[in-house]
Amino acid sequence: MSRKNPLVAAVVAMAVFGASAVGTAYADAPKYPSVEKTSADTPKKYKMSKEFMEAVGKLSPEFLEQFKKMTSKHTRFSEDATARQVMMELLSDTQCVTTMLMVENGEMAADCALRASAHRWPKGHLLAYVQLNQINVDSLGALPGINELVEKGLERVADMAMKKDFISAGAEMGNVLKGCATCHALFRFDKGTSKYIVGE
Ligand code: HEC
Secondary structure, three states: OOOOOHHHHHHHHHHHHHHHHHHHHHHHOOOOOOOOOOOEOOOOOOOOOHHHHHHHHOOOHHHHHHHHHHOOOOOOEOOOOOHHHHHHHHHHHHHHHHHHHHOOOHHHHHHHHHHHHOOOEOOOOHHHHOOHHHOOHHHHOOHHHHHHHHHHHHHHHHHHHHOOOHHHHHHHHHHHHHHHHHHHHHHOOOOOOOOOOOOO
């Protein structure tokens, strides 16, 4: 290509200008929403029912501390997403992981796995979506094990996907799904059944 060709010069100039213009726009653009940032920097405080506060108040400080530590990686807070909506995000991101593993797209599988692992935190804390009679150490004691399967599992999947070890990553996804199903067996209630079906 000739350096004297005016069209080429114009195209080059536009490309340079275009690149810098885009760069400026990005620098000025809000960083939200993004994988790192959401609408709220800290969880908003809500007035919770007396019954809920009583149930949480009965948990030991040690247990609460452990729970806080376990959930500390969640730094993306939502002011209005319900737990069910966050679950739909989890579903969508884990579907992305399985799809990308199948087509050996390690980068995107890892992206989706890490996003699922550090999922958004629902309005009013996850505990706000648990049945009152399950807010106790007996029931909630299952969560660290589940967390190890799901959130830590997804981190392992991301690692394996980046190493292009798609077979191991796929097998590890099995453990992740085991964690989803275990938690649902224990804590998923009000399964969307119809109150109009009254008999067979
Ligand atoms: C900490 C426990 C827990 C874990 C782990 C968990 N879920 Fe859930 N999930 C729930 C609860 C509780 C509900 C019901 C929420 C509601 O209805 O308010 C739910 C509901 C859902 C729903 C909504 C649809 C329905 O029929 O209720 C989807 C989809 C879902 N979960 C997907 C997933 C996926 C995918 C994973 C694993 C990657 C997962 N969940 C892991 C607790 C969990």
